[in-house]
Amino acid sequence: DAKTTQPPSMDCAEGRAANLPCNHSTISGNEYVYWYRQIHSQGPQYIIHGLKNNETNEMASLIITEDRKSSTLILPHATLRDTAVYYCIVGIVPNAGNMLTFGGGTRLMVKP
Amino acid sequence: DVKVTQSSRYLVKRTGEKVFLECVQDMDHENMFWYRQDPGLGLRLIYFSYDVKMKEKGDIPEGYSVSREKKERFSLILESASTNQTSMYLCASNIGGNGEQYFGPGTRLTVT
Numbered sequence: 001d002a003k004t005t006q007p008p009s010m011d012c013a014e015g016r017a018a019n020l021p022c023n024h025s026t027i028s029g030n031e032y033v034y035w036y037r038q039i040h041s042q043g044p045q046y047i048i049h050g051l052k053n054n055e056t057n058e059m060a061s062l063i064i065t066e067d068r069k070s071s072t073l074i075l076p077h078a079t080l081r082d083t084a085v086y087y088c089i090v091g092i093v094p095n096a097g098n099m100l101t102f103g104g105g106t107r108l109m110v111k112p
Numbered sequence: 113d114v115k116v117t118q119s120s121r122y123l124v125k126r127t128g129e130k131v132f133l134e135c136v137q138d139m140d141h142e143n144m145f146w147y148r149q150d151p152g153l154g155l156r157l158i159y160f161s162y163d164v165k166m167k168e169k170g171d172i173p174e175g176y177s178v179s180r181e182k183k184e185r186f187s188l189i190l191e192s193a194s195t196n197q198t199s200m201y202l203c204a205s206n207i208g209g210n211g212e213q214y215f216g217p218g219t220r221l222t223v224t
Contacts, residue, residue, distance in 0.1 A: 034211055
C-alpha cells in the first residue's frame with residue numbers, strides 16, 4: 001500500500017470549513033483514498049472514499065487532485081463534535097482482506 | 113445501522129493469563145479484523161478473517177491467535193498475556209470487496 005503524509009495537528013474555528021490535506025505521492029492506479037476519523041475513546045468511523053473523482057456525502061467532501069498525488073477532506077461547517085483524529089488511507093480493495101493501513105493521522109481541534 | 117460490539121470496554125489481566133476478546137457484528141459481513149492501537153504507532157492489523165474458519169495474519173500476529181466459528185463472531189486470543197500486550201484492541205468488519213470498515217468501540221486491555 002502507498003503511504004500517506006498528513007500534518008500532525010490542525011485547528012479550526014467552529015462554523016468554519018476544515019480542510020485537511022493528505023499527500024499520497026506514490027499512490028497506484030487501483031488504490032482508493034479513504035478517510036476515517038476517531039473521536040476520543042471510540043473506534044474509527046468511516047467518512048468517505050474516492051478513486052479519482054471528487055466525492056461528497058452528508059459528512060464531508062473529498063477533493064482528489066488530477067494527478068491523484070494528494071487529496072483534501074473538507075468538513076464544510078465544523079462543529080465541536082468534529083474534534084477528532086482524521087486518518088487518510090490509501091489501499092486497494094481486493095476480494096478478500098481489504099486491509100487498510102492506518103498511519104498517524106491529523107488531530108483536528110475545533111475551537112469555539 | 114451496522115453494529116459491531118466488543119465484549120468489554122476495559123479489561124485488566126495478569127501476566128501469563130489466557131485472555132479472550134470477543135467481537136460480534138450484526139450485518140452478515142464476510143470480513144472481520146482485529147487491530148491494536150498504541151500511542152504513536154497508529155492502528156496495526158493483528159489478524160483478519162474473510163470467512164468462517166478462515167484467518168490470515170496481519171502485520172503483528174505474534175503472541176495472538178484468532179477463532180471464527182460463526183460468521184458474526186471473531187475472537188482474539190492472547191494465549192499467555194504479557195505486559196507489552198497492554199493496548200487498545202479494536203475489532204472491525206466489512207463486506208467483501210468494500211474498503212469501508214465498521215469498527216467496534218474498542219477494548220482497553222491492561223496486563224499487569
